[in-house]
Amino acid sequence: MNKQTRLGEEKIGKLLRVFSIPAIAGMVVNMLYNIIDRMYIGHIPKVGNLAITGVGITMPIMTIILGFGMLVGLGTAARVSIKLGQHDKEAAERHLGNAFTLIIIISVIITILGLIFMDPLLTVFGASENTIGFAKDYMNVIFIGTIVNMLSFGLNHSIRSDGNPTVAMLSMLIGAILNIILDPIFIFGLDMGVKGGAIATVISQVVTTVWILYYFTKGKSIIKLKKEYFKLDKLTVLSIFSIGMSPCSMQIAASAVQVIANNTLKHHGGDLAIGAMTIVSSVSLIFLMPIFGLNQGSQPIIGYNYGAKKYHRVKETVKYASIIATIIVVIGWCTIQFMPQVLIGMFNKDPELVGIATNGLRIYLFMLPVIGFQIISSNYFQAIGKAKISMFLSLLRQVILLIPLMLILPKFLELDGVWLSGAISDFLSAVITGIIFYASVRKLKEPEDL
Numbered sequence: 001m002n003k004q005t006r007l008g009e010e011k012i013g014k015l016l017r018v019f020s021i022p023a024i025a026g027m028v029v030n031m032l033y034n035i036i037d038r039m040y041i042g043h044i045p046k047v048g049n050l051a052i053t054g055v056g057i058t059m060p061i062m063t064i065i066l067g068f069g070m071l072v073g074l075g076t077a078a079r080v081s082i083k084l085g086q087h088d089k090e091a092a093e094r095h096l097g098n099a100f101t102l103i104i105i106i107s108v109i110i111t112i113l114g115l116i117f118m119d120p121l122l123t124v125f126g127a128s129e130n131t132i133g134f135a136k137d138y139m140n141v142i143f144i145g146t147i148v149n150m151l152s153f154g155l156n157h158s159i160r161s162d163g164n165p166t167v168a169m170l171s172m173l174i175g176a177i178l179n180i181i182l183d184p185i186f187i188f189g190l191d192m193g194v195k196g197g198a199i200a201t202v203i204s205q206v207v208t209t210v211w212i213l214y215y216f217t218k219g220k221s222i223i224k225l226k227k228e229y230f231k232l233d234k235l236t237v238l239s240i241f242s243i244g245m246s247p248c249s250m251q252i253a254a255s256a257v258q259v260i261a262n263n264t265l266k267h268h269g270g271d272l273a274i275g276a277m278t279i280v281s282s283v284s285l286i287f288l289m290p291i292f293g294l295n296q297g298s299q300p301i302i303g304y305n306y307g308a309k310k311y312h313r314v315k316e317t318v319k320y321a322s323i324i325a326t327i328i329v330v331i332g333w334c335t336i337q338f339m340p341q342v343l344i345g346m347f348n349k350d351p352e353l354v355g356i357a358t359n360g361l362r363i364y365l366f367m368l369p370v371i372g373f374q375i376i377s378s379n380y381f382q383a384i385g386k387a388k389i390s391m392f393l394s395l396l397r398q399v400i401l402l403i404p405l406m407l408i409l410p411k412f413l414e415l416d417g418v419w420l421s422g423a424i425s426d427f428l429s430a431v432i433t434g435i436i437f438y439a440s441v442r443k444l445k446e447p448e449d450l
Contacts (some may be wrong), residue, residue, distance in 0.1 A: 007085070007163075007304035012316045020297025020321075022169035023160060027293030029169070029176035031285045034062075036176075037197040038282055040183045042348040044193055047134075049350040051194055053271045054134025056278030057127045057262060060255040061139060065110060065146060066153070067251025072102045073154030075244025078383060080161040080223065081300040085307030089223060096158055096216065097229025098236045103154045107147040114143040126262030128271055137195040145202030152208040159212065161300045162221050168296075171215070175208035242387045246378075250394035257398055260406050261418060268415045269356060276357035277418075279347045280364050286343075287332030291325045291372055295379040302383035311444040318380050318441070325372030333368045336361055356415075363419035370430035377437040389436065397429035 007015065042052035076099040083092040114121070122135045142149070152175065159168040179200055186196030216225035265273035298321045305313040336343065340358045348354070374397065381390035402425040409417030 007301055008308050008310055008313070012301070012313060012320060015301050016294075016297060016317065016320055016324075019160065019165045019301060020294050020324075022165040023295075023297035024290045024293030025169045025173070027172075027289040027296065029172040031289035032176045032180065034285060035282050036180055036183055037201060038278065039347055040187050041194055041197050042279075044187065047193075048348055049272060049275055049353050050130055051134045052278055052348055053275035054127070054131040054194060055138055055197075056274050056281075057122055057125050057131055057135040058139050058142070059278065059281065060125050060258040060262070061114065061121065062142070063251050063255040063258060065142075065149060067248045067255065068106050068110065069103075069150045069153040070251055071244040071248035072099050072106070072150075072240060073157040073244070074247050074382070075099075075240035075242070076154070077157035077161045077296075078243045078299065078303055078385065079239055080158050081303035081383075082307045082385060084161070084163075084222070085304035093223045093226055094229045094233060094236050095240060096155075096223055097226055098232055099154065099158070099240060100151075100225060101230045101232055102237065102240070103150045104147065107150045111143050111146045114139065114146070118143070125259050126266050126274055128266065131271055131274075134194045137193065138198045141195060141198035141202055145198075145205060148202065148205040148209045152205045152212060155212050155216065156208075157296065158223075159215060159221070160296055161303075162223055163300075164215075164221070165297060167215060167219075171208055171211050174211055175204040178207055179204035243382060243385055243390075246382055246387055246390035246394045249391050250398055253395055253398035253403075257402055257406065260403060264406060264410050264418055265415070268410055268418070272350075272353050273356055273360075273415060275348070275353055276360050279344055279353075279357045280360050282347060283336065283343050283361060284365055284368075287329055287335075287368065288371070288375070290328050291375050294321050294325055294328075295375060298376070299379065299383045302380060303385075306384040314380075314384070314444065315441060318376060322373050322376045325376050326369065327372075329368045329370075329372040333365070336365050336368065359416070360419045363416065364422035366423040367426035367430070371426050374426075374430040374433045377433045380437065381440070386440075389440070393429075393433050393436065396432060397425055401425040401428050 038052055038055055041055055042048045044051050076095050079095045080092045083089075083095065118136060118139060119132075122132050122139070127135050152171070156168050156171050159171065182200035182203060183197055186192050186200045187194075190196060192199065213225070215221055216223070261277055262274050265277055269276070298317050301317045302314050305311070305317070340361045341354060344354050344357045344361065374393075378390060378393040381393065402421060405421035405424055406418060409421050411417070413420060
């Protein structure tokens with residue numbers, strides 16, 4: 001049984017273990033990329049509380065870069081899975097080659113625009129005269145490294161669709177471990193502060209990119225990165241965007257939420273409130289990244305079996321993934337509600353910041369237990385190529401519900417209104433997603449049942 005046919009034949013439980021454990025490990029590692037910098041930066045002597053706020057100001061920009069990585073990366077990965085399920089290797093390689101070119105073009109545009117418009121962007125995103133210096137130190141380096149950031153993240157998803165989840169995990173593990181090693185050296189050892197954290201991150205991403213490119217050119221991949229497929233093909237690009245647009249839109253929406261949140265937090269709680277939201281977002285990553293990894297592990301299983309019309313296996317995959325995701329978020333909820341100071345202390349120990357972050361963490365993530373199912377169900381529509389539904393469900397939690405709540409509630413509840421908007425949005429989006437998901441799944445019937 002080769003790496004692809006097993007997706008349609010092996011037991012779902014075993015496949016989820018084989019594909020999801022490396023993917024979860026990979027996403028946890030990816031989480032470390034985001035969190036380790038903040039942990040070290042938050043403990044810079046004397047200025048840690050403002051430094052972590054400065055990095056928090058940059059989160060909308062980082063989220064936009066991640067969104068474009070998802071636009072190409074996740075869209076390509078889903079198409080590769082479906083094409084391999086249809087035994088069309090040439091089409092899968094065409095998607096991979098086009099993805100490489102798209103990433104190069106998009107990353108160059110982001111770098112140029114980011115460096116030119118950095119100051120006004122950071123001001124709009126909530127920077128004050130006390131925090132903009134830290135934000136600029138960080139983003140000057142990150143913008144220059146955008147190309148390796150997007151290549152390492154975008155192409156890694158296709159390794160998993162190629163049938164090698166372990167290699168996908170290792171590619172992220174190499175970069176994250178290097179980042180963990182380099183962060184204290186550059187931040188404290190070389191006394192480079194915030195800029196040092198950014199340099200460590202970019203160096204780590206360079207190494208990861210080299211590893212991934214080697215895999216798709218000279219490694220043991222089923223599909224290869226070939227020059228003849230670098231030329232953009234309109235239909236191929238549109239097929240990538242049609243699926244990748246949903247997670248990309250979710251990230252762009254998340255960026256918009258972060259901008260609104262930063263300015264609202266700044267108005268009702270000052271710079272430290274933005275720092276508190278940075279910590280809240282970081283803690284949420286600890287528990288949500290494993291679910292995103294579970295999504296990545298289940299995506300090729302769902303995509304392959306949907307393409308092969310083995311719908312009972314599609315349903316079974318979503319069922320098991322939802323159960324595992326719910327267990328993860330329930331554990332996260334218990335930790336957040338009963339030990340918030342332990343989590344917050346990993347980032348900063350300033351008493352005032354800890355007090356604000358504790359209240360925010362408990363309220364904003366109060367409905368965390370229902371989010372596992374919502375994320376898995378949204379991913380199902382992405383995996384089977386139903387981009388419009390996937391996009392709607394992705395935007396539901398981040399835009400359609402959250403932004404209006406974040407604009408309205410603080411007018412009556414001040415800072416607590418910002419925190420409460422997250423919980424309400426999470427609950428309502430889970431209910432609506434559940435209704436749409438179950439209505440869709442009931443329509444799936446095996447060919448022999450028709």
